[in-house]
Amino acid sequence: MRRQLLFAFVASTCLLSAPAWAQSLKIALSSEPTAIDPHYHDLTPNNALAAHIFDGLTKQDEKQKVLPNLATSWENDGQNRWTFKLRQGVTFSNGQPFTADDVIFSFCRTLKNETAIAGSFADITGNFTAVEAPDPHTIVITTKAPDPLLPNFLSGLAILSSSILPHDKLTFDVAKNCGVTGAWPVVGDFNDGKLAIGTGPYKFKSYTKGTSVELERNEKYRGPAEPWASVTFVPVPNAGPRLAGLLAGDYDVIENPAARDVSRIKDDKRFGHVITPSTRVIYFQLDVEREPSPFVKAENGKNPLKDARVRKAMSLAIDRDAIIKRIMDGAAEPAYQFLPNGMFGALENPPKLAYDPAAAKKLLAEAGYPNGFQVTLSTTNDRYINDSQITQAVAQYLTQVGIRSEVDAMARAIYFPRRAKKEFSVALGGWGSTSGEASSFLKQWAATPDESKTIGGSNYGGYADPEFDKLIRTAITTLDDAKRSELLKQAGTKAIEGGAFIPLHFESTIWAYKANLNYVGRADQFTMAMQVKPAK
Amino acid sequence: MTASKTAAVTAGADTALRHKVLRRIKSRPTTRGAVILLGILLLLALLAPFIAPQNPHDLASLSVMDNRLEPGAQGMSGITYWLGTDAQGRDMLSAILYGLRTSLLVGLTSTAGALAIGILAGLVAAQFGGAIDAAIMRVVDFMLGFPSILIALVLLASIGRGVDKVIIAIILVQWAQYARLMRAAALVERRKEYIEAAVNFGLPTRHIMLTHLLPNSISAVLVVSTISIAGAITLEATLSFLGVGVPVTQPSLGLLIANGFEFLLSGEYWIAAFPGIALVLLIMSLNLVGERLRRSFNVRGQ
Numbered sequence: 001m002r003r004q005l006l007f008a009f010v011a012s013t014c015l016l017s018a019p020a021w022a023q024s025l026k027i028a029l030s031s032e033p034t035a036i037d038p039h040y041h042d043l044t045p046n047n048a049l050a051a052h053i054f055d056g057l058t059k060q061d062e063k064q065k066v067l068p069n070l071a072t073s074w075e076n077d078g079q080n081r082w083t084f085k086l087r088q089g090v091t092f093s094n095g096q097p098f099t100a101d102d103v104i105f106s107f108c109r110t111l112k113n114e115t116a117i118a119g120s121f122a123d124i125t126g127n128f129t130a131v132e133a134p135d136p137h138t139i140v141i142t143t144k145a146p147d148p149l150l151p152n153f154l155s156g157l158a159i160l161s162s163s164i165l166p167h168d169k170l171t172f173d174v175a176k177n178c179g180v181t182g183a184w185p186v187v188g189d190f191n192d193g194k195l196a197i198g199t200g201p202y203k204f205k206s207y208t209k210g211t212s213v214e215l216e217r218n219e220k221y222r223g224p225a226e227p228w229a230s231v232t233f234v235p236v237p238n239a240g241p242r243l244a245g246l247l248a249g250d251y252d253v254i255e256n257p258a259a260r261d262v263s264r265i266k267d268d269k270r271f272g273h274v275i276t277p278s279t280r281v282i283y284f285q286l287d288v289e290r291e292p293s294p295f296v297k298a299e300n301g302k303n304p305l306k307d308a309r310v311r312k313a314m315s316l317a318i319d320r321d322a323i324i325k326r327i328m329d330g331a332a333e334p335a336y337q338f339l340p341n342g343m344f345g346a347l348e349n350p351p352k353l354a355y356d357p358a359a360a361k362k363l364l365a366e367a368g369y370p371n372g373f374q375v376t377l378s379t380t381n382d383r384y385i386n387d388s389q390i391t392q393a394v395a396q397y398l399t400q401v402g403i404r405s406e407v408d409a410m411a412r413a414i415y416f417p418r419r420a421k422k423e424f425s426v427a428l429g430g431w432g433s434t435s436g437e438a439s440s441f442l443k444q445w446a447a448t449p450d451e452s453k454t455i456g457g458s459n460y461g462g463y464a465d466p467e468f469d470k471l472i473r474t475a476i477t478t479l480d481d482a483k484r485s486e487l488l489k490q491a492g493t494k495a496i497e498g499g500a501f502i503p504l505h506f507e508s509t510i511w512a513y514k515a516n517l518n519y520v521g522r523a524d525q526f527t528m529a530m531q532v533k534p535a536k
Numbered sequence: 537m538t539a540s541k542t543a544a545v546t547a548g549a550d551t552a553l554r555h556k557v558l559r560r561i562k563s564r565p566t567t568r569g570a571v572i573l574l575g576i577l578l579l580l581a582l583l584a585p586f587i588a589p590q591n592p593h594d595l596a597s598l599s600v601m602d603n604r605l606e607p608g609a610q611g612m613s614g615i616t617y618w619l620g621t622d623a624q625g626r627d628m629l630s631a632i633l634y635g636l637r638t639s640l641l642v643g644l645t646s647t648a649g650a651l652a653i654g655i656l657a658g659l660v661a662a663q664f665g666g667a668i669d670a671a672i673m674r675v676v677d678f679m680l681g682f683p684s685i686l687i688a689l690v691l692l693a694s695i696g697r698g699v700d701k702v703i704i705a706i707i708l709v710q711w712a713q714y715a716r717l718m719r720a721a722a723l724v725e726r727r728k729e730y731i732e733a734a735v736n737f738g739l740p741t742r743h744i745m746l747t748h749l750l751p752n753s754i755s756a757v758l759v760v761s762t763i764s765i766a767g768a769i770t771l772e773a774t775l776s777f778l779g780v781g782v783p784v785t786q787p788s789l790g791l792l793i794a795n796g797f798e799f800l801l802s803g804e805y806w807i808a809a810f811p812g813i814a815l816v817l818l819i820m821s822l823n824l825v826g827e828r829l830r831r832s833f834n835v836r837g838q
Contacts, residue, residue, distance in 0.1 A: 240801040260604075260802050319600075326603050327623070381779060392595075392624050392784060399595035408697075409784050 023229035025529055028242045030256040031383070032235035036207050037190040038158035038198075039110050042120035044432060047156055048526035049233070052215055053093075054158035054198035057084055057103065057139075058151045062522045062531075064279070064343075064436035066151050070098065070159055070199065071139070078479065080129075080146055086137040092161040093203040093218045100133035101170045105162035107131055108170075108178035115187040118420070123454050124153045131172035146477045148484060152435035161197040201226045201530060210235065215529070231529040237382060246271065246512055253513040255527040256385060259329035265512055273512040275331060276521030280432035281338050281441065282384055283503040284377070284394070286311060287425045289462025295408075295425035298373035305425065311499030313363035317401040318394055319355040324505055327389050331510060335503035337492050338431070338441040345438030345475075345488030350496070353503070360401045372402025378424040380416075381409040385507050391428050394504070422460050429458075430507070432524060438488040442472050446495045463500035557832040570824035577818055581636040588630035589615060593786050599625045604799065607806050620806040622795055628806060631792055632814045638699060638788040639818065643769035646706035650768075651761050653707065654714025655754065661715070662722035663745050672715065679712035685774060692780040702781050706768050713764070714757050721753035759833045763826035766819045773815055789815040 031045045038050035051059075059069040071084040090098040107128065110121040119126075130142040143150065162170060165182040172178060190196050196204040201223065202215040213233040217226050234251070236242040239258040245251045246265075257265070257273070265271040286305045287293040293303040304310045320334040333340065336350040364372060375398070379391035388409040395405035410418075419427050433440035448464045449456030455476070468491055475487035495501065509525045513532070520531045580587070591597055602611040602625040610616050611625075619628035661672040679687070691705040725731065726749065734744050773790025775781035777797075782788045787795065789811045796808025 238798065240798050243801055258798070258802065260799075264802070322601055326600050326625075381784075388784060389623050393600045395785065396595045396598050396600055396624065405595065406783065407785050409779070411779070414693075 023227070025228040025231045025253070025532060026234065026251050027231065027527060027529065027532075028234050028236045028245055028251040028254040029527060030235075030237060030239070030242065032210065032237075033213065033233075035187050035190065036193070036196050036204065036213070037115075037185075037187040038160075039106075039113050039116060039121050040187045040190075041117040042156065042434075043117075044525055045527075047434075048528055049213060050158045051200065051526065051528055052202040052231070052530070053196055053200045053204055054160070055200050056155045056157050056159060057086075058155040060152070060155045060436065060524065062276075062520055064433075064523050066155060066436075069155070070103075071154075074151055076148075076479065080143045082141045082143070082150055084139045084141070086139060087222075088137055090199050090222050091220050092163070092197050092199055093220055094161065094163065094197045095220065096161055096163045096197075098159070098161075098199055099136040100139050101136070102159055102162045103139050104131055104133065104170045104172050104178065105165075105167070105180070106157065106159045107172060108174060108180070109160060109184060110157065111174050112177070112180075112184040113186075114184070118457070121157055123457070124150075124157060127454060128172065146479050148476070148479045148481075149435045149437060149439065152437070156434055158198065160195070164195045164197055202231060205230070226530065227534055228529055228532070243512070246514075249514075252517060253511060253519060253527075253532055255509070255511055257510055257512045259331035259385075259508075259510060262329075262331075262510060262512075270515050271512055272515050272517070272519070273510060274519055274521045275508050275510050276523060277333060277340065277508050278432060278506060278523050278525045279339060279343060279436065280384075280430055280507045280525060281335050281503055282332075282387075282390065282428070282430050282505055282507060283335070283338070283501050284314075285427045285429050285445070285461045286314075286500050286502070287422075287461045288500045289464070290422075293425040294423060295376035295378070296373065297375075298369065299371065300368070303425075304367065304369055304373050307367045308499055309363045309367040310369065311502070313360040313367070313401065314398060314403065315353055315499060315502045316356045316360035316363065317403070318397045318502070318504070320353065320504055321355070323390060323393050327386050327393050328505065331385070331508040332505040333508065335505045337438075337496055338501070338503055339433055339438045339492075340506050343433070343436060343438065344481075345485050345492065347489055347492060353496075357397075357401050364402060369402070372404060374404045374406075375426055376406045376408050376424075377426045377428070378408050378410075378415070378419070379428040380412045383412040383415075384428070384430040387428060387430075390504065419460055424460075427460065434524070436523075438492055439472065439476050439484075442488070442491050442495055443476055446498075446501065447472050461500055463498060465494060465498055468494040468498065557829065564828070567824060567828045570821040570828075573817060574821040574825055577636060577814075577821065578640065580633055581640045584630075584633040584637050588627075588633045590627040590630040592626045592631040592634050595785060601625065604804055604807070619810045620804075622792070622807045623799070626787075628792075628810050631787060632789070632811050635787055635789040635792050635811060636814060636818065638782060638786065639769045639772060639790075639815070642699065642703055642706065642772040642788070643765045643822075646703045646710065646768045646772075647761050647765045649703065649707040650710035650764075651714055651757065653711040655718050655750070655757060657711065657715040658718025658720075658757075659722055659745055659750060661719045662726060663741065663749065669719075673719070676712040676715050679709070680716070684709040684771060688771060688775055689778070689780060692775060697780060697783060699782050699786070702772055702775060705775070706771055709771065710764060710768060714761065717760060718753065718757050721756045722749050725749055725753040755833060759826070759829045762829055763823060766822035766826065769815075769822070770819060789818075 033045040033049040034041055038054050055070045057071040058066050061067055070087050072087050074084045076082050107125045110125045127143050128141055129144055132140045165180050167180045170179045185195050191207050193204040201218055201221045203218040205214040205216045207213050215231045217229050242254045243257045243261050246254045262273055265273055288305055291303045296303055298304050324332045336353045337347055339346040341348055377391050377395055379387055381388035392407050395407050398405040431441050443455040445458045446463055447456040448469050449459055471487055471491035475484050478484040511519050511521055513519050516535050518533045518535045602621050603623050605617050605621045607620040617627050621627055657672050661669040687709050688705045695701050731748055734748055776788050776790035777794040782791055792811035793808050799807050
């Protein structure tokens with residue numbers, strides 16, 4: 001450890017004295033983080049920002065493989081008990097040492113977080129029955145049901161410093177406020193940086209909503225020092241101005257340049273780019289429960305989406321390859337399931353979801369809708385890559401087989417709350433698997449909600465298949481990897497057959513940067529300064 | 537002199553003025569050009585369903601495989617896209633013709649609606665005065681105190697989108713200026729002797745308002761409204777550009793420009809440029825004609 005610190009010190013002094021490259025880094029984001037508070041909202045831009053300032057017990061690499069972080073090792077007793085060994089000699093950016101107390105404090109905060117959106121992160125800690133610290137560098141977690149993915153989930157749960165609040169002895173006793181004597185912080189308390197104290201490679205400098213987030217190198221970081229003394233994130237939601245900023249030299253790195261513009265920088269020696277397949281699936285969620293459904297109009301007054309043949313017809317009507325070629329400019333992979341092949345619990349060779357408008361029309365006629373019906377597709381226009389354009393193209397395809405479609409495109413700030421209130425009939429969605437396993441999508445979107453809402457939280461379409469529910473519920477509590485993988489494959493097949501979700505494609509993420517840099521793209525779509533290194 | 541006789545004299549003067557105005561418009565080449573251009577644009581908008589190569593509102597007739605083609609390119613089905621296509625494979629020429637239709641529809645109906653409300657409110661305020669006048673004018677002051685784009689944005693955010701809703705929003709934003717103008721004109725007119733005579737004759741208030749006050753004070757408002765049509769169209773285009781206006785599958789000129797905006801940097805200029813040119817021509821011709829009318833009638837509007 002001491003050697004590491006020494007190395008860090010020497011490295012950072014060298015960097016300070018070597019003006020070979022500018023030490024400041026400016027990154028243009030397509031989607032702005034909504035808060036500095038790392039427990040506010042479990043959202044890709046927020047989690048990516050948090051990973052600069054805070055560490056989790058574990059972390060995920062570029063391909064979402066779980067690695068040690070604040071915990072050096074962990075083991076499971078074959079049941080509900082997990083033991084995590086914590087890293088020693090780690091200090092927070094305010095100089096306080098990191099111990100098991102900080103872990104208990106952070107777990108408690110996610111359960112005492114009044115401003116959190118949709119119970120973010122409480123879905124992990126809500127499953128804990130006990131958290132104990134036999135010594136300052138060991139944490140023992142007992143879960144209600146076996147949770148094979150706990151180390152995966154803990155990679156996203158930021159560890160705060162317990163020194164930010166007055167407290168007595170900290171225990172995982174939520175009823176007794178965990179021993180904290182002050183008021184639990186809310187989202188706004190983090191924005192001036194006083195509470196944004198972490199163990200990550202960067203520390204907070206300033207935040208102006210809609211303008212910028214500034215970070216500076218954490219000189220107390222345990223690992224090798226980062227090459228950048230300061231990092232600035234600038235939100236630039238429009239792809240055009242974002243690329244123009246890179247071309248003009250204002251930004252060093254930009255995320256998500258439009259795929260059609262890649263040809264502009266491909267042959268330019270001043271810039272580089274990387275295209276990385278992600279686990280984010282883009283799909284339509286159908287209302288298969290209500291009768292009638294608000295945005296479906298059929299001659300017989302019923303909700304045609306309840307008929308499996310109609311759902312199959314809708315999937316057959318869509319030309320996924322054409323959308324990828326013409327709308328996504330090739331920067332996507334067709335999706336025939338909810339997680340790409342090769343990931344844990346995904347099918348190796350899923351049957352292709354073919355484009356066959358004639359078969360679609362036939363199925364519609366069989367289902368009693370030879371003249372089709374009317375539907376409104378609801379979509380965001382500022383969240384996923386080309387979201388509104390994708391929905392309009394799907395509307396074209398559906399209209400061509402007789403399902404007359406309209407498109408209602410709106411900003412995500414309006415869309416997400418409305419979708420959560422089940423105001424839509426056919427809604428666009430996007431989901432990246434945070435755990436890197438097939439269970440992520442299936443349990444969140446397709447499962448029937450349970451009493452404690454830890455599964456099925458986003459099942460807005462009311463999909464309910466008892467066989468599927470049994471498979472997914474068994475899968476998520478099965479510790480044996482081979483068995484779990486098999487169960488997930490069966491559950492995934494059922495969900496596709498059910499047709500309540502129509503997958504379209506997996507997004508590929510593009511980053512473009514100045515040629516004097518190197519960038520390593522991540523499957524989880526996080527844009528991070530840690531991925532940027534000066535080119536040798 | 538009886539009231540009706542005065543009215544007749546005024547009407548006679550009006551006819552003479554009208555001839556003078558028409559003469560002036562004809563004699564000025566810019567104004568004449570603007571009138572001809574406006575006529576052509578109106579005709580194109582009216583005939584759009586008959587002359588457009590494609591119905592851009594019918595999703596079944598679009599093909600995403602033909603998207604972002606250059607002007608003059610040929611589509612898979614053999615159709616030639618003279619002005620290119622947008623990201624959805626929409627023929628830009630057809631989209632512009634239909635967009636013109638939407639823009640003019642919104643501009644004309646919303647101006648007519650705002651005129652009706654504004655004239656009525658201004659007339660009532662001028663005729664009755666006192667508390668009624670004060671109440672109406674405070675509402676007018678309140679409406680004019682906010683930027684119109686702000687009011688329209690808030691309205692549309694709460695009532696949702698659609699051509700009808702955009703029209704409602706623009707009516708609500710624009711009626712106040714007509715009310716103020718109408719009130720001023722009617723107040724001047726009310727002090728004239730023939731109105732006093734009519735009042736002394738004991739004619740009913742409604743009769744005085746509708747047959748004397750209204751026709752003799754309306755010209756200023758009507759003239760200003762021609763310029764306001766351009767304002768209404770611009771407001772619609774702005775709202776659609778910001779994404780709260782018309783539905784994405786039935787684009788107006790403003791929405792077409794917004795759609796093309798993201799492709800400008802990719803070199804696909806035609807998606808934004810051609811609807812932009814159409815919008816500029818429309819607004820310019822409306823403004824020139826309106827401005828000429830205003831000067832000829834010597835109205836100090838707005």
